Amino acid sequence: MDKWNAALYDSKHQFVSVYGESMLALLKPKAGEFILDVGCGTGDLTAQIAEAGALVMGIDQSAAMIQQAKEKYPEVEFSIGDVRNLDYVGKFDAVFSNAVLHWVKPAEAALKSIYSSLKPGGRFVAEFGGQGNIQSVLAAIQIAFQKLALGDPSEKLSWYFPSLPEYVSLLARQGFNVQYAEIYDRPTPLQGEDGMQQWLKMFCGDLLENLPGAVKEEVLTEMEAALYEDQYQDGHWVLDYRRLRIVASK
Template structure:
């Protein structure tokens, strides 16, 4: 359920095998969407298509889009009866076509929120709704802080510039929604500690979602940075044989005015 502003480095098989929690937690967002029979729904940042499948099963006409070719290829393989396309959230090719735009764990990957919201607004019919969940202020802050500390200790000065995400406060994001032309009918910021599967859960998470941190580094440097980060966080984040990531999420519902 992710979209990146960088070259496609997503491993769709690893995503499904070790990070299925993304779709699992997204099920409650489908409930918030409450898709109706016959509605046209755009799943923005659809990943490998699991939530698009759930929406389609409820009777809506869903199209899934993602910026990752790898994700879209896997989504088409898994669910050939659902249309999936490679699209950039900042410049969607739709105008007044959807009753709802749904997005789970994708919008924090795009550091141009005004462009994304404008593109979503354009794709919706008047009265259509945006229903989204994504990383909010202080999402994975402990992990990022620990990793940046290891960068600093190893003389890598540009660590903060490698952060790939946009994690806004609820006030910041809802203000942008209103400025774009949405009536914000629901907004929530909450903590959701998230288990990472297995003893290598944090390492797998960093390899899957933190790839941009390690651009230009050798495999040995990458491995050492991750090992040092694990050692730093283990006393507080590794509990009962499992890593627990410090997720903070935003959920919003906005209606196109």
Template sequence: MDTIPKTASASTNSSTDQRNGQTWDTEAYAINGRFVANLASDVVALLAAQAGEHILDLGCGDGVLTEQLAATGAVLTGVDNSSTMLAAARRRNLHVEQHNATALPYHQQFDAVFSNAALHWITGLSGHNSALAGVYRSLRSGGRFVAEMGGHGNIAAIRTALQATLAPFQIDAEAASASFFPSPTLYRRLLETTGFTVQSIELIPRPTPLPTGMESWLNTFRNGVLNRLNVANRATALANTIALLEPMLRDADGNWMADYVRLRFHATK
């Protein structure tokens, strides 16, 4: 039951989040994670971007949604902490900057801040308090913060399976992944404590098809946990996790589903 330290991939297409060892490979993400942007139509509609508005896309990734928002005529600035994701966004001719979400440098520069599937990667209450304070400072008076993230109960079956299969290797999968999936009550409190007025906030169950399967999802979105294992133990953990999940998340035709639950909100300064 050997483990190995978290290390960054040698690929020029990947970078590692030092908080949880999660590696973002742009090619793998484009293949296995494109559904994240494809299923964002409701939160994009809630933002209702207008031509001429200055909008910050927080956690812009490879810029797929940033590009979509810029097509409205809004002036977009994308922010991410992954250098490889930002390189992919720049290939789309987008204006992007590298900053940690907990240390945003902006002051009353934006009419809106938008975020999709990024905030749940910020660790703990203190991290979210810092991020929300930075978003608040970034907005002009009357500006809006529209976001969607993993919410309470998100990927519960997957997380439970990982916890069970990694326990024999002395790995706490929940602690290692360091994800943050809050309830609407908790996140409303964080937003209001920061100074925001919450216009709407809701928890949305969204079972999500995984076109490339569960193993590809695990290797893309939970590699920071799995990379703690040596090659043989990683293969064992993957096989055991998939076996546990198959009765719940794979249908009779062999199609995989992830038990996503999203938290979507609209708050104003």
């Protein structure tokens, strides 16, 4: 089942692409290069890579995201795909990924697939959630589930937030040469008075999908209440994002 709401993503969560724009300075796309955008979403950054003259293809597991990307940018190539099972060998000058790899398990499978798809000397440029990312949300999930006697939610969470040493080690074991690695705090404002509710609905789908409607709303209300004191600041919601950013080569 496709858990992603492409319309909600574009209307309420444009910050994902906006923050990702700074990654393009690390990617440095060049005219004529073959570049793969892994987890392209609705295609905003893929289109910017294409504007640099690169021959870019965007892939995403979500059919809804890919459909919207094709409608927005018909001149760019998009297809449904899984980063753990890429069918390319030595094809790309670069693989780019923004705000995706914290959804992908096992991480080793993704890195093996990315490595195989790169040309010798090809580069891998990525940013995603690192150790400590959205700690406030993880704590609020525990509070809500405990209060409503819904059991342990940990097995329902699909996020992977590695430490910098852990991920650098995974890259090295795969054969990558790591040129740059950083983990940093990035407090992220959410849009509107209902910003936290919209974020939870967008990004906690695995947690909520099998709950009855009324229970789901109770969970969201309890989570929002638990987050309010620390994450509602000066009249708007801010989330405690912590990002891991890497540049490596084959």
